[in-house]
Amino acid sequence: MTTDAGELVWHGPSANLSSSYNYQNFRKAQLNNKPVLTYWYGYSLATFGHGYGSVAVLDETYKTIANVCVPNTVLQIYTGVQGVDSGCYHDQHESYLTNQGTIITSAYNTTQADLTSIGGPKNGWILDGIFHEINITTNEVLFTWRSSDHLTQIPFTASHQVFNGTTNAAAVPWDYFHINSVQPLDDGYLVNSRHLFTTYKVSKNGSIEWIINGGNNNTIPGTLTQDANVYFSWQHFPRVVASTNTTLTLDYFNNDNAAYAGAVNSTSGLELLVDLEAKHVSLTKTFINNGDKIYANSQGELHRAVNWDAYTDGCIKVTSNTSAHPPPPTPTPPA
Numbered sequence: 001m002t003t004d005a006g007e008l009v010w011h012g013p014s015a016n017l018s019s020s021y022n023y024q025n026f027r028k029a030q031l032n033n034k035p036v037l038t039y040w041y042g043y044s045l046a047t048f049g050h051g052y053g054s055v056a057v058l059d060e061t062y063k064t065i066a067n068v069c070v071p072n073t074v075l076q077i078y079t080g081v082q083g084v085d086s087g088c089y090h091d092q093h094e095s096y097l098t099n100q101g102t103i104i105t106s107a108y109n110t111t112q113a114d115l116t117s118i119g120g121p122k123n124g125w126i127l128d129g130i131f132h133e134i135n136i137t138t139n140e141v142l143f144t145w146r147s148s149d150h151l152t153q154i155p156f157t158a159s160h161q162v163f164n165g166t167t168n169a170a171a172v173p174w175d176y177f178h179i180n181s182v183q184p185l186d187d188g189y190l191v192n193s194r195h196l197f198t199t200y201k202v203s204k205n206g207s208i209e210w211i212i213n214g215g216n217n218n219t220i221p222g223t224l225t226q227d228a229n230v231y232f233s234w235q236h237f238p239r240v241v242a243s244t245n246t247t248l249t250l251d252y253f254n255n256d257n258a259a260y261a262g263a264v265n266s267t268s269g270l271e272l273l274v275d276l277e278a279k280h281v282s283l284t285k286t287f288i289n290n291g292d293k294i295y296a297n298s299q300g301e302l303h304r305a306v307n308w309d310a311y312t313d314g315c316i317k318v319t320s321n322t323s324a325h326p327p328p329p330t331p332t333p334p335a
Contacts, residue, residue: 080110080170129179
């Protein structure tokens with residue numbers, strides 16, 4: 001962590017670059033109305049892009065005041081990977097502190113599933129997208145949600161992740177969902193799936209209330225209607241940044257790329273307006289620097305900042321400041 005002038009303020013533990021054990025997802029947050037820092041540490045699996053570890057919470061003196069690590073006797077996470085045993089099984093993607101003294105963490109479970117609908121084995125294996133809401137003080141799990149419990153609205157056939165038919169062993173599961181962010185809302189949660197180009201509004205009872213599909217797939221029950229220029233793919237970090245009684249404003253980091261998809265689309269930030277009464281989604285802003293485009297195959301966030309409209313931060317290319325432009329013409333989905 002540095003000042004604007006580049007002077008070091010604090011640094012955390014250093015990862016061993018020759019090991020899969022590392023530190024990620026460094027964030028600032030609030031806990032009990034006081035500023036804190038959080039970071040994830042554990043085993044990160046480059047092959048699948050997820051991990052198994054813990055979340056540390058630091059106070060204003062950089063002292064660790066909490067360590068989120070729910071015993072696996074409670075979580076029941078099965079990795080399917082030999083040699084991975086961190087003792088803690090929270091994923092690196094999400095660690096969201098709430099105003100209620102809880103933390104929301106993502107998780108990946110290797111789960112057996114019937115994949116005959118996509119030409120796979122009846123006893124195949126998937127990576128199930130999961131999140132937990134946990135009491136930070138007691139490590140008690142207060143809520144659990146699993147993507148595989150909702151196959152009517154999250155069918156395997158809707159996934160854009162390459163399926164190569166080798167998922168008949170737990171060591172090579174199909175990552176059909178790829179959960180990469182969860183945001184708590186007053187009446188539920190906002191859950192993002194990178195590999196389905198989809199964001200889900202999940203209710204407090206776990207049901208899916210509505211869906212935003214970046215690929216204009218309106219055949220799934222609960223999908224909101226949308227303007228033709230609402231398109232995103234391989235996206236990260238949708239966040240509600242403003243709300244009224246009838247609308248939500250969401251920011252997206254639209255990667256629009258994946259390494260194996262062969263796409264060379266420029267990555268952008270998006271601002272979407274969700275009309276909760278009309279159940280409709282509109283594109284209100286696109287953030288892109290046409291003079292210094294980024295092409296992020298993996299990861300990234302859209303940040304609001306005080307000295308420009310926003311900036312995007314993505315893997316593969318360095319951070320780029322951007323400016324707001326009117327919604328673009330109807331985009332062409334990647335091949």
